[in-house]
Amino acid sequence: MSELDKIIPPEIVNDEFYQVIRSLAENEDLKHVLEIGSSAGEGSTRAFVEGLSKNASNPNLYCLEVSKPRHEALAKTYQSFPFVKCYHASSVPLDSFPSPEEVRDFYYEQNTVLNQYPLSQVLGWRDQDIEYIERNLAPQNGIELIKQDNGIDYFDLVLIDGSEFTGVAELEAVYGARLILLDDINAYKNFENLTALKADPNYELIHENRAIRNGYAVFARKEGASFKKAPINDEVTKTDDKFSVHFFTIVLNGMPFIKHHLDVFKTLPFDWHWHIIEGVAELKHCTAWSVTSGGNIPTQFHREGRSNDGTEEYLNEIESQFPDNISIYRKSEGNFWQGKLEMVNAPLAYIDQECLLWQIDSDELWSAEQIQKMRELFLSDSSKQAAYVHCHYFIGPKKYISTLNAWATQPKDWLRVWRFKPGMKWDAHEPPILVNQEGHNIADIAHFSRDETKAAGLIYEHPSYVLEEQVKFKQDYYGYKDAVDLWKQLQEAKGDVDPADYLHWAAKNGAIAREWQAQDGELQFFKYLPKEEKKNVILASDLAKQTDQDLTQIATDSAFHKAIQRVFEKARPKKIVETGTYLGAGTTSIISATLRDLGITGAEFYSIEINPAHLQQAVINLGQRGFTDVRLIHGLSVPRSLLPSIKEIEDFTVNNIEFNNIIVDHSEIERAQNYFAETNFEGPEDMLQAVLNEFKFKPDFVLLDSAGYMGNVEFNYVVSQLKGECYIALDDVRHIKHRKSYLQMYADPRFKIIEESEEKFGFCIAHFTPDVIEGSVTVPNLDIKNIVWLRADAIGDNILSSSMLPYVQAQYPNAKIHVACQSRVASLYQNCPYVESVVPFDQSRAEVDQDYLAQVCSQLQELKADLLLNSVYSRSLVMEVIALNSGAKSIVGHIGDTSNITDDLLNQINPNYAHLCESPGEYKSELFRHQDFLRGLGVTASNLNPKIWTSLEDEVFAEDFYRVNKLDSDKTVVMFAGAQADFRCLENLGDALSSLVDEENLTVVAVGSQNEAQISLDNAHTFPHRFINTCGELTFTQSVAILKRARLAVGSETSLAHAAAAVSIPHVIVIGGGHFGRFMPYASTTSLVCLPLECFGCNWKCSKPQHYCLRDIDSSVIERALKDALVSNSEKARIYAQNGSKNSSLANYPKIADISELISGV
The missing domain is CATH 3.40.50.150 (Vaccinia Virus protein VP39)
Incomplete structure (x- = not known):
């Protein structure tokens, strides 16, 4: 932003x-x-x-x-x-x-x-x-x-x-x-x-x-000044010849190269038209082969069947600018083209003249001179019906296939131009076959050969594998296994290489890829490549000069000291370990002083230091302060084998710094050597494990502050060892030492950051909770190797059910978990450490398209699953068809209810299940249902916590968002007023927020889909200058990263409500009666606002003229809940029940009712 x-x-x-x-x-x-x-x-x-x-x-x-x-x-x-x-x-x-x-x-x-x-x-x-x-x-x-x-x-x-x-x-x-x-x-x-x-x-x-x-x-x-308006192409003189050129492009996510074409076309001195067919093509006809290779259409590559990289918007813009020259063909939203063959045939009916028909893919770059030359060739020889061409085929930003008559350079690899007459049609797209009315392939009649056009200089640039996004798409769409990793290895290869040694789909027929050299000429596509900007770094020495402070020392009256005092006062830790004692005058003394001041006796406090001179001075300094109980340990905190080499240190601290505006030590020339020297001392290693072993790997408080280059190594090592809840403090979170560790804490739902500050180099303290409590799994199943986790429900449901995944992994430690879920949910699992792969599908389409449903099942069958877990309580017909046709050897599910399926169908289907888990009780929280499901697997989960895993990129994005928009976390409210169902959209959140925004000087950030942008804007009418509308602009996980940094959230009962609960920020949710108590509340940070009516529990089968339970909630009740959430925490969820309605006098209006039974199981 x-x-x-x-x-x-x-x-x-x-x-x-x-x-x-x-x-x-x-x-x-x-x-x-x-x-x-x-x-x-x-x-x-x-x-x-x-x-x-x-x-x-x-x-x-x-x-x-x-x-x-x-x-x-x-x-x-x-x-x-x-x-x-x-x-x-x-x-x-x-x-x-x-x-x-x-x-x-x-x-x-x-x-x-x-x-x-x-x-x-x-x-x-x-x-x-x-x-x-x-x-x-x-x-x-x-x-x-x-x-x-x-x-x-x-x-x-x-x-x-x-x-x-x-x-x-x-x-x-x-x-x-x-x-x-x-x-x-x-x-x-x-x-x-x-x-x-x-x-x-x-x-x-x-x-x-x-x-x-x-x-x-x-x-x-001035009076009399004269100006002549020049046309766009002032230098172009139109020819009289009517032999026009019709270009066609099929495209999905064509940025950035697709922007090249129009700039070329509009300089042409003859009539031209560009037909653009945009959207997702099913893997059918010419590309059906990719299905057997594992090809699929991931949801992250499209938005309702259209491009999601800006291509759709760009095409709309240029079509409005050149309506006479550009035509766009699309399917209705949510629908796919039935293969590329349907796409290429789409414009032919609209071409009513003989012309030159030219296939020009979004990543194929021609010059205006070449296009004119090609046209002249066809004008000079009317017998020719088509033209083969040669291209510089790029498999990296600078690597291209330099050999002729090899992979991607065969004489008939690239047929691109045809002499078209009305009535012709495409019989195939890969390879392209254009047939006349007699059914003959016109390229076979007479054509310009590859060598003829090459001799005329008609060689185009084809940056096919230049950007990682291109490779990622081919990996998924065509089923090129491990394409991205192999492509990266290819880029690192030096000298001339055979592409088939890296790309397994490339033919091994003598192709050689070499680096494009400056003398080879200037490449057009280079100007479209993203410009790599060198990360800005801040030298610690420069920062010290600016502040006139010794930034290596932490004063006893510092913010860090006060934060440690607050944590110790609450937690009363007895088992404490610190790394990086240094001289003992900083955090070591602060911890010792805090233990003394709070009267915490009997604590075991270990501090580890590798530098013997520093350790010797620490003994003196601590003795002078009277802190003789600190157990100082000489040695390296981690196994030495985990430490990077000097070359590796130079790579991530000089050449490839990961984060912007990061603090580092030393000049570039000496940085790696000096960092390496910080730990280059003789002494024992892996002292952290030795201390943690003393604590049975359940310390109370861990402070990590070792050498400047090894912070993240140490952090990941400690986290991998922990077996119980504890507090972890990181010093220098703005520094390269712990910047990545700090962002990992934000991305990992096991951490809850409770203290942080930018003081000096920054610090934070987080509470850590292991995913699985010891003793939950008594007899793990070691035989299961592949599990399909079937969740065909919405994002919020998946957030709730994510709480089970750590326990499933613990119960089946040798298994890979593959998630089958709706496409719009798939991003939720991209960063989940327990998920091996995701098989996304479009549920709406699966309900009506049997072929598509069979394709989904076929993908699951390839996994050869030992076990399918259908943990959805309210099962549906589509998910049952998927489960029964997944190829899994065994299926486990819930007995469930009949909200989405009939008794008769369940009775027919249930015998196919190896086991059905019982979850008695009509009114029960969904999390309790999940505990029952796990119990059916032999797992005891006393407390389930919904989780959302974000990426480091999401967290960096959120940090930048707050920084660029000058947002203070304590003054930021996240709002989600919209919902999938119109009746759940809230129109009075703005009224509830208005006075708070002014009184507390808050800024409101709206998140949600593009469809929710307008209702968010409408809600902000009273505070437009303190409002940022991001609806439709962010991914779900980016929204979550923004959410977790906010003071408060407010909105409707949607996936974002569950996200707010999962990341443990206070949130006020306006909730209706359809499923009251089933999905919410479950978090102590939740405040529900409701109008309790006698018709609650209707499963959203509303019998009233409108949804009174939502429509009649007064903004004053929401405002009261918001004010309470801002000023105080609660150990339990709060429910604000409105005690009446302005419409209660209407005939047949439902009465206010006691709804306690609905939450008796919460």
């Missing part, structure tokens, strides 16, 4: 420039007015509207804003003003942004307000703007878009007040306007524009004031 995600206060408010704008808008003869950078419409926009509304010429105001939330607020504010047209777009294309070098040169050469900020921050603003446009897929070239939409050659008045870095490009785009207004002339935005217009003979300066904020100026075009 970036600053552009936030609504900001207006800058131009009733000042001199405001009055100038209003006066010009009212009094000048205007027709078309453009405002670049309208923000939320409260500043210059208001001045324009006030003036233009009085202008006798009835001009139109075109407002251009790239920020999505600001544009939404802008459009809402001026929706009743018909002359105001609001556009959400970037004013100019991304390639119009200045390079970092240009910004740097300006910064050092010109004295402007930018010099008040560090250069790194200024460059960060530029990168933030570019990243925002790319991430949010905002349409580009908005100025041209407005011109084309409204038939405008020149604007009458333009205000340039957009991005700090696009002013020069914007002036170029609007040059010729009668009046040009510049804001921020003392900054990068308009500094050069001011200079240029002052020197321009066509313009004169009529207003200027550098003292107003960052200065403004107004220029008027």
